[in-house]
Amino acid sequence: MKLPQAWRQPLAIVGGVVALAWIVIALAAPLLAPHDPLAQDLPRLASPGPGHWFGTDQLGRDILSRVMYGARLSIPLTVLLVALSVLVGGLLGACAGYFGKWADETIMRFADLVFAFPTVILAMVVAAALGASLANAVLAVLVVAWPAYARVTRGLVLGVREREFVISGRLLGFSAWRSLRVDVLPNITGPILVLATLDIGTALLLLSGLSFLGLGAKPPSPEWGAMVSAGVEVFDSWWVATFPGLAILSVVLAFNFLGDTLRDALDPRTARAIKERAL
C-alpha cells in the first residue's frame, strides 16, 4: 500500500501519528493510566518523577492519569461538537444558498448576528446563561460555531446550483430536496470536511477555555481546560498547568496539520504544487 503524495509530507505524518496516539490513549485510558484519576492518595504537588511522571496536583492526584482520562472527555466532545456544527451550519447554509430569497435572508442575518460578537465572549454569555456544565459548554460553542459552516456551505451551494448537471436534474423532475441531496451536496463535501478538521483545534480550545473560566467541566472531572485553570492557582508547581496545556496544544496542532493535508489531498491543483516542491 502506498500513501498518496499529499499524505507523505512530514507535517501530515506528525499530525496523523499524534492524533492517532490521542485516540488510542482515550480508548485505552483505563489500561494505560498508572493511577485512578480521581484518587487523592499521592503526596500533594509532587514534582514529576518516578511513579508520577507528570507530578501530582494540589489534591494529590496523578496528573499523567488525569491527562489520559481527560482525552476521553475532550476529544469525543470536540468531535461531537464539530459534527453538530457541520450538521446545523451546513444544513442551514445549504437551505440559504439553494432556496435563496427569504430563507437566505433570514438564515444569513442570524449568522451575521452571531458573527458580530467576539466568539469567546458570546460563548461565555451563553454558557453562563445555561449554567455551568460540560453539556452546556458544548451547546454554547455550537451556538458560536455554526455560522462559519453556514457561510461556507451557502457559498459553495451558490457555486454549484447553477451548474448544468444540477439544472439537468431539475429538468428531469427532481424535487428541490433530491436535487440538493443528489447533485449539490456531494459536490461540496470536500471543502467542508477540510474546514471541519481545521476547526477541531479551535473548538477544543474554546471548550477548554470555557472550562478554564469555570463555565464548563465541574471538579473533579479531569477536563484539560479545567486542569489548566486549577494549575494557575499553584503557579510555583509548573507541571500542574503545563501538562494538560501541552495536551491541548498537541491535539490542536495535530488536527491543524491533518486539515491542511486533507485540503491538499482533495484539491488536485495543490497536490501538483506539493509534488513540484518535493522534487
Added chain:
Amino acid sequence: MTDSTTTTAPVTERATLLSVDDLVVEHRTPGRPLVRAVAGASLTVAAGEVVGLVGESGCGKSTLARAVCGLNRAASGTITFGGHPVTPLGLRRRDRALSGIQMVFQDPYSSLNPRRKVGAQIADGLRTAGDTTTSPADLLERVGLPRDFAGRHPHEFSGGQRQRIAIARALAARPSLLIGDEPISALDASAQAQVARLMRDLAVDSGAGLLFISHDLSVVRLIADRIAVMYLGKIVEIGRTEEVWTDPRHPYTRALLGAIPAPDGAGVLPAELPGDVPDPADPPQGCRFHPRCPVAMDVCREREPDFGPVACWLHEPA
C-alpha cells in the same frame, strides 16, 4: 457525406409541438440597465421536425432555449408546449407535462454530475419517463457507446463521449421535444457533425422535435429541416433549410453565410461583417441590424420591421 436534409417530409403536415409567440425575456441586474435578451421572438417546432436556431453569441438564442425549458421567465409573450403553457421552473418539482422538454447543454464538462456513475444519471431520466424495461446500458448503446460505460464516472470520458452520455440521459426521459443549447460548440471538429447527426437521428426516430441551437450554420444546415436566424433578440429570417442556404434574403443571413470559409482551395478569406453586435440593453432605433447593414435604407433607421418570415424592409410582405 449523405444529404439527410432532403429526405424529410413537408413541414406543414405535422402537428405543432412547441409554439413560441412574441416572446420577450429580460435580464435584470441591479445597478445595470435592463437587458432584453429576447425581444419579441416567435417560433414553432413540429413533432419530428428539426429546427436550427443560429446567430452570433449574445443574440439571445440560449436565453430563448432556457425560456422554453422554463429556466428563464418570460416578461411577455407565450410559450406553449403540447397545449400546455410553459411555466417557469421554480423550487417546486417540474410540472409532469413539461418533462417532455429535455435539454442538452453546451459544456460537456459540467453537464454531468462528477460524483455519480454515468448509469445512475441515465437512470434518472428513465425514472422520469416511468420506464422500467430499458436499462441505462441500452441507452448508451443507442448513442454509440459501449454498454459497460454505465459503471464509470464522468471524469473518465472525453468531451464528445460526455455529450453523448448527456444525450442518452435526456433521451431516457422520452422527451417529445429535445433542445440542444450549442451542444457541439465545445467539441472538436471531427465530433461536431457526428454528435449533431446523432441528436437529429435519435430525436426524429423517436418522433420528437429537435430545437438545435448553434452559431455554426454549416453544421446546422446538415441536420435542420428549417433554420431560424436570430439577431439581437429577434428572429430575422426563418425558412426551409435549402431556401435559407441557397437563397438567403435577410442581409444578416447573407452575411452569416458569407462568413463561412469555403473549402475550395482558392484561399479566399470569408467576408467579414463590419462592426459588433450592439449592446442589447440599448438596441438601435428602427431595424436592429441597420447600423451594420450594407443595404440600409431610410426606413430601416426609423421603423422596426416586425413581420416575417424575413424581417427586412426589402422583403416586406405585400
